[in-house]
Amino acid sequence: MPAQKKAVALISGGLDSLLAAKLMLEQGIHVEGINFYTGFCVEGHTHAIRKKDKAKPKRNNALWSAEQLGIKLHIIDIIEEYKDVLINPKHGYGANMNPCLDCKIFMVGKARQWMDENGFDFIITGEVIGQRPMSQRKDLLPVVVRESGADDRLLRPLCAKNLAVTLPEREGWVKRDNLLDFSGRNRKPQMALAKKFGFEDYATPAGGCCFLTDENYSRKLVDLWQARNKKDYEFDDIMLLKVGRHIRPAPHYKLIISREEGENKFLNGYRKQFSTIEIKSHNGPLTLVDGQLIEADFQQAAGIAARFSQGRDAAQVTVKFTLINGEEKTLTIPPIPAAEIKPEWYI
Numbered sequence: 378m379p380a381q382k383k384a385v386a387l388i389s390g391g392l393d394s395l396l397a398a399k400l401m402l403e404q405g406i407h408v409e410g411i412n413f414y415t416g417f418c419v420e421g422h423t424h425a426i427r428k429k430d431k432a433k434p435k436r437n438n439a440l441w442s443a444e445q446l447g448i449k450l451h452i453i454d455i456i457e458e459y460k461d462v463l464i465n466p467k468h469g470y471g472a473n474m475n476p477c478l479d480c481k482i483f484m485v486g487k488a489r490q491w492m493d494e495n496g497f498d499f500i501i502t503g504e505v506i507g508q509r510p511m512s513q514r515k516d517l518l519p520v521v522v523r524e525s526g527a528d529d530r531l532l533r534p535l536c537a538k539n540l541a542v543t544l545p546e547r548e549g550w551v552k553r554d555n556l557l558d559f560s561g562r563n564r565k566p567q568m569a570l571a572k573k574f575g576f577e578d579y580a581t582p583a584g585g586c587c588f589l590t591d592e593n594y595s596r597k598l599v600d601l602w603q604a605r606n607k608k609d610y611e612f613d614d615i616m617l618l619k620v621g622r623h624i625r626p627a628p629h630y631k632l633i634i635s636r637e638e639g640e641n642k643f644l645n646g647y648r649k650q651f652s653t654i655e656i657k658s659h660n661g662p663l664t665l666v667d668g669q670l671i672e673a674d675f676q677q678a679a680g681i682a683a684r685f686s687q688g689r690d691a692a693q694v695t696v697k698f699t700l701i702n703g704e705e706k707t708l709t710i711p712p713i714p715a716a717e718i719k720p721e722w723y724i
């Protein structure tokens with residue numbers, strides 16, 4: 378009896394990768410999943426920060442997918458390596474700061490490496506032709522095959538019938554007849570297939586699985602790079618872009634103001650890395666100061682923080698600064714009138 382063939386599946390946590398892996402299991406292939414953690418994934422702990430949406434299950438959808446499939450999932454941290462993909466994408470960005478084509482090439486390339494190191498035979502992804510404008514255009518799918526080094530060991534079960542025959546099909550490891558010909562943005566075929574397989578409650582993220590497709594998030598990332606005069610970031614930077622209200626009243630400093638209790642607790646964890654502003658006379662949010670305040674800024678920063686506290690209509694609010702060097706400063710000031718917070722300050 379021939380040895381069972383092994384496929385490594387890129388599992389994002391979305392429906393398509395779940396279905397692609399399921400189709401392979403149905404064909405008797407041994408499947409294990411890889412989920413790459415870039416730091417920009419919508420998955421993970423940032424889901425759990427905000428107190429609102431408490432009713433929604435806070436789960437890791439990649440793990441959930443693996444559990445549904447009954448397969449092993451390898452979560453691989455690529456935060457450091459991914460920086461170069463995002464900072465210097467050879468194929469450019471999509472509608473926002475999403476370097477989808479370079480990202481796909483990188484991830485499939487990593488999967489190819491993993492495949493070789495672990496004695497697997499081929500790679501599967503949940504891509505569907507024409508579903509996403511940048512990475513899933515028909516003319517671009519061969520670019521991923523070529524530049525990732527996956528060659529014809531990359532199989533896309535959901536749209537394979539629209540593509541050239543791959544090695545697993547040629548060798549008879551999988552039956553091409555049992556693969557699919559999905560294309561375009563219509564999600565109904567996937568939903569019908571999910572129903573057939575009995576998958577319910579799967580994730581349907583609106584903009585994809587990654588914050589880089591989000592306009593607001595992308596704007597904050599670009600602002601960060603402009604303010605620092607270089608395209609670079611640390612893990613904490615990209616986490617903080619997901620949290621709080623970001624206001625930049627001057628090029629040299631930005632305020633990150635929590636919007637609710639969950640965010641307040643999260644920002645609290647950054648007290649040692651940032652100067653902070655607390656509201657002492659009223660209930661109010663914790664604010665982090667990203668940048669260096671000069672003497673003339675304190676009044677303005679205090680007034681803005683006070684505007685977002687319960688003292689917003691009070692004549693005076695007492696505000697305490699704790700600077701990064703441990704120095705403390707307390708001011709009692711009137712909150713800045715809402716109209717004086719310029720729209721362009723909101724990032």
Ligand code: SF4
Pocket residue numbers: 475476477478480481512585586587588589590
């Ligand atoms: S949405 Fe994000 S994770 Fe997905 S391909 Fe694009 S950049 Fe990569």
